[in-house]
Amino acid sequence: MMYKITRKLIFFITSLLLVFSLIMAFLFSLLFTRHTMDFHKNDMERRVVAIAENFSQFMESGTVTPSMGMGMGMKGRMGGFMPYLNVIDDIAMSDVWIVDENEQLVIRGQGMSFNYKDLPDTAEEVLQKVFQGEIAFSESFSGVLGASTLTVGAPVKDSTGKIIAAVLLHAPIEGMESVTANGLNILALSTIIALILAFGLAILFSLKFVKPLQKMNQTASELIEGNYLAKTGVQQKDEIGDLATTLDVLSQRLQEASLESEKLEQSRRDFISNISHELRTPVTVLRGSLEALNDKVVSDPEKVAVYHQQMLAESIFLQRLVDDLLSLTKLQNPDFKMDMQKLNFTEVLQDVTRSMRTVAEKKQVRIQLENPFDTLPMTGDYGRLRQMVMIVVDNAVKFSPESGEVKLLVNCTKGTCQLDVTDEGKGIAPEQMAHLFERFNRNSDESNRSGTGLGLAIANEIAHRHGLSLSANSEPGKATTFTFRFKLEKSGISF
Structure with missing residues (x-):
């Protein structure tokens, strides 16, 4: 199945190549025609100059006499080299004319001659340039010759440099046009072949270009269906x-x-x-x-x-x-706002210790606070922080044996403090440690009949909202330690 984008790419690439080919054909035709004309002009100029020099030497050799041809003067001299002029016509494969120095007589090969007055008016301009010593080109002789012709003229000089005649070399333009036509035919054939090949390559390129898009479309469809494991598998650096x-x-x-x-x-x-x-x-x-x-x-x-x-x-x-x-x-609602303010965490610990000692006296459990710092500055909700520490201390008292001890120990190093709450209870089983801070995770011990299983989850949420970390370490049959880690605000206190 060929998608719309594939057809568009093929059409775009093919159109681009076609426009490019047409532009190239136009430029080639223009430049090739000009090049062909320049080439023929240079070739004709070279030949006419050679003929003029050869003719000059021929006349200077003295082999031409009045008796050899058509009488006295130029006409008589011309008759002597008429066979030579016929040979030049055959060798040059062009029509060669000789015009005398008086611009009165025009001699052609095959013994033909006619008067200068029979030439078109525009021919005079060409001959004037030639008799002034220039190489001249013209197409004004086409009417005389009966076909489109390019003419080049060159002066014939004697040994003293005097111009004694003019040589005109005529070549049909039809030959030049045929060369150009052949070149354009070759270009057209090459362009057609190139377009056919380019069309095939355009199809291959378009299919290759669309293939990753098809994969992405398929992946997107699978995502819509709920298959979130789908991957495109496309790896391209573009x-x-x-x-x-x-x-x-x-x-x-x-x-x-x-x-x-x-x-x-x-x-x-x-x-x-x-x-x-x-x-x-x-x-x-x-x-x-x-x-x-x-x-x-x-x-x-x-x-x-x-x-x-x-x-x-x-x-x-x-x-x-x-x-x-x-x-x-x-606490689990991100939009819930707590009353955050600057406070002294030492006061929170002292408050919790005083409150829990009343509860602990029922089991004769001692609560010992070891905090060498009078000030532990931080920002938080005083009531929530008090609730957090009290939950942990209450658990420690609850699971401690009678006449046991719960110790709160504070250590600080380089602005980071650690609060350890340690009891002397039976410890926590390893399988329960992984779910310790989950909701409704409750110890079925007799000492925890009044527990809801939400206390440690609440304490953990309060710690999280204040940027504290809460962890536990326990050995079955021995003590359990809950550890709070937190950073203090800068207040000039050194540790």
Whole structure:
């Protein structure tokens, strides 16, 4: 199938070659005709000069006498070299005339002669130039000769340099035109052959030019169908190659976007599944407790009080779950604005330590803050940073044994600081480490009954929004350390 662009390219290339050939033919015809005429003029000039010199020597040899021909004077002398003039005609393959010095008598080969007055008026100009010693060209003798003729004249001089006669050499223009016509015929034939070959090459070139475009069109069609793995396979160092590369990059980006979309869709499904699972348990407990109370299954005041406490605990859990979901959703929204301002991170750590010591006292867990820096300048949302550190410290207290210790250690080097929060818990299993900061990733340990599985995900989002990095290192059966790394703002503090 030949596409429109292929036909256009073939038409364009062929038209270009045709116009080029016509221009070349016109220029060739013009220049070749001029060259042919100049060549014949030079050749005739060379021959007429040779004839004039030879004729001069012939006359100076003294072999011509009045008795040899037509009487006294020029006419008598001419008769003596008439055989010679016939030979010159045959050798020169042209018509040779001799005009005497008085411009009265014209002698031709084959014994022909006529008076000067029989010549056309324009012939006088040519003869005047010749008798002035010039080489003259003219086409004015065509009427006398009965055909288009080019004439060249040359003076005949004696030994003293005196002009004694004029030689006129006539050559038919028809011969020159035939040479030009033959040249043009050869050019026309060559042009036709060249156009035929060029037409074939134009087809091949056009098909080769269109082939990568067809591949790109096919790739684009596959991309429309959703096959983002399609590639053009075109590698050229030109604009078409650049376009193909751009299309391949687009294919790659679409594939990445498709995978990301699938990942987000899977994440959405997982989220719905997880939130449904997290809501099912407290809702089931609440409904069961309410049904038992409503149906008077439980009537003992002490048991009723237990049911009320359980319902309150489940409602508190639901409220925490909803609050955490809202917080996480806000933090994951790029348009959510936080109250960013300059602050001292040391104050954040001190605030968290004071608040968590009250919680830790219930398990007799000690919270130790080791921060040798009075000022740790940075820009952030004080409330969110406090929430971030408190989530990690709360987890550390939650999983620490009674009478254990949670240590907060700050180290800074060249403007970069590191906060390590270390507990003395049972550690985290390696298979859980990879999903530690994902939503609803919750330890089923008895000590984590009130956890929603969203705390570390929230802490990680807060750290990300502040340009901090949050990582964890744990050994099963030993301590777990959560590490925050962040840069300080320049404030003249040296470490």
